[in-house]
Amino acid sequence: MLQSLLFVPTLRDIPKDAEVLSHQILLKGGYVRMNAAGIYTYLPLAYRVIKKIENIIREELDAIGCSELLMPALQVKELWMESGRWDVYGKELMRLTDRHDRDFCLGPTHEEVITSIVRDCITSYKKLPLALYQIQTKYRDEFRPRFGLMRAREFIMKDLYTFHASEADLDEWYLKVRGAYINILNRLDLHYRIVGADSGQIGGSSSEEFMILCEIGEDTIAYSDQSEFAINAELKDLPVGSPSPDGKGTIRHAKGIEAGHIFKLGTKYSQAMNALFVDQNQEKKPIIMGCYGIGVSRLLMAIIEQHATDLGLVWPEEVAPFKAHIIPLDKKGSETYQKALDAYNFLKQQGGEVLFDDREERPGVKFADADLIGVRTRIIFGKKVAEGIVEVKDTKENTVKEVAINSLTEVLK
């Protein structure tokens, strides 16, 4: 990709309204622009990362047998009356009427819609289980949107719904999804803990949250730095730095970001909405459900919080917008520039996801922008190009080595 066409409107100063580091980097690095309070445009650099996050989620959910669909954002009032949530949900539910004065809401979540679809199609235990998910733009009219993408009014979510003929089958799928979530967060190179949680407005019998450990967020969580997943509610009363009761590690605190939430819904929606199936004994029963969310746009912020550097950030390998960033230190027309452009075209032809800084800017500006773009491997075409040599910087390890131009394909592997 030519950087001039990518549209990365970086800023020199930190915007005053951005309180937290990741939000500052998002604005300064030309990743997002605010259109109204809590409503953002994802500019090309951010959207490349978001698509990669989405594909990791798809891969892990598809691997356990989930199917992707897409439900509408516009939902009819009648379905929300059936579940009882129309009156309960309050002002966070964005409501509108169409030209024929029919009431709709913009979906913050899709239990009603998916339950109505499944009840019309599934009548027998023979068609269960089912696991259906979507990655979609959702709406929640927050009273006070803040922290950039953390508490936005229009945001991207993955929501998965599972349907079962027995509690045992729900339990099995719940664990499968939990495993997929662990894989997803590990691939995103995020540090997190799984916390037992309230079910909030979604309802249901039991649920867990995947909390990303960082200084921002809206909950303080206490955890042992050596424990793998679980959080012990009892840790909350122990002072930071004291030994964990299990003898493994010490107690830490963090203001965590909720990146995922998994629920055993049970029959809350299927009972209210009459989603029934006939079991092996020809008995009619409500379908047993689970639901599982991931805040996709929120993950973008969580990754930045954990991967920020003094100068900008370095994206984790699997979601980096590019695999390498080529920077020529001389102007268009020079041999240095031409050699860099040739290398870019060659690597692109090989299928490499490479960004080429073709702009007429000083090296200082190019490097400052590159720090915000956050590609780990930076290939600098400078003084030694005449000798066939370039500098390859690993911005994560902060190391530089000299590499022959004709062996650059090795660098991308």
Added chain:
Amino acid sequence: MLQSLLFVPTLRDIPKDAEVLSHQILLKGGYVRMNAAGIYTYLPLAYRVIKKIENIIREELDAIGCSELLMPALQVKELWMESGRWDVYGKELMRLTDRHDRDFCLGPTHEEVITSIVRDCITSYKKLPLALYQIQTKYRDEFRPRFGLMRAREFIMKDLYTFHASEADLDEWYLKVRGAYINILNRLDLHYRIVGADSGQIGGSSSEEFMILCEIGEDTIAYSDQSEFAINAELKDLPVGSPSPDGKGTIRHAKGIEAGHIFKLGTKYSQAMNALFVDQNQEKKPIIMGCYGIGVSRLLMAIIEQHATDLGLVWPEEVAPFKAHIIPLDKKGSETYQKALDAYNFLKQQGGEVLFDDREERPGVKFADADLIGVRTRIIFGKKVAEGIVEVKDTKENTVKEVAINSLTEVLK
């Protein structure tokens, strides 16, 4: 993919409210479900096809130097007041107020938002041209939604906006995008014609429509069956079957589907919204713009219209939901079923996109559903499995050949 988990709720009867063939197949084949008038859920089979259509669009636009971003669906009234469209657009614009009584609309198109973003970031000719697109859910409150996805109220569109310092540069990009559109429609295996068109509510100086040739749709177009792209307005008065004036082919008529529309906008929005740049002579001028749409969900219907068969349909290669469909004719536990399952797992491991009919259904039901699922290559595990032989049916050519089970990887190539 296991067919039992894919969720393809096929219907035995043609739904009465579906007037056109493609809409009937969409409902009968378990591709979509209507949630309200003009508002649909794309079930997993349809969404697989849609994602492939989207990726073809991405590949062709990225190849000419466009960058993808994602703008919000919620747009503030103030921007639409600047362009003057808030009062002009009428009831098709879905409007709502947030909890603080601020006015918003749900975007049917994004000229205002993209112009506001670009004007805040681009001040000099040095930063032009730019070509920014999104693939997004859009809203239009049609008075009478009909023909399924053809005239829906919530639909998926690709919209591209280009920004230029000169008319000549707009002309150049317009042709590049036109070329990309031709590539896209060819890869989708669609027959179409390019027609000079009105610019409608978008505005601008000149525009062309990409019309898919079929019996449904809302415009009658007259074309010569041998001409490549252009439609001659004068052909309209010539009788069907008469020779075309250029001597190449005969005149035909069709009720076409508008799948794409490309516009030279000029300075309509940049002037109204004060999106200015400084040119090489330090003069301030409004940015010159183009805009280019593709109806993604509409393309799904257009493809079905052109690829329907007597029994269902056969998807074009590049957008088929799967590369092969494995159907065992015997039940779970039988050798036939087990051999089919082994072949499925093997092909999947090789990276093949394969659908496996693991359902407890009679062969007649399996075949009827397979005709609606529309995968061209069908691998049938039947009586000769004990001899290591299966039937491979090419449903497009309607031919069947016997193939050794251990050479099935060849079939997928």
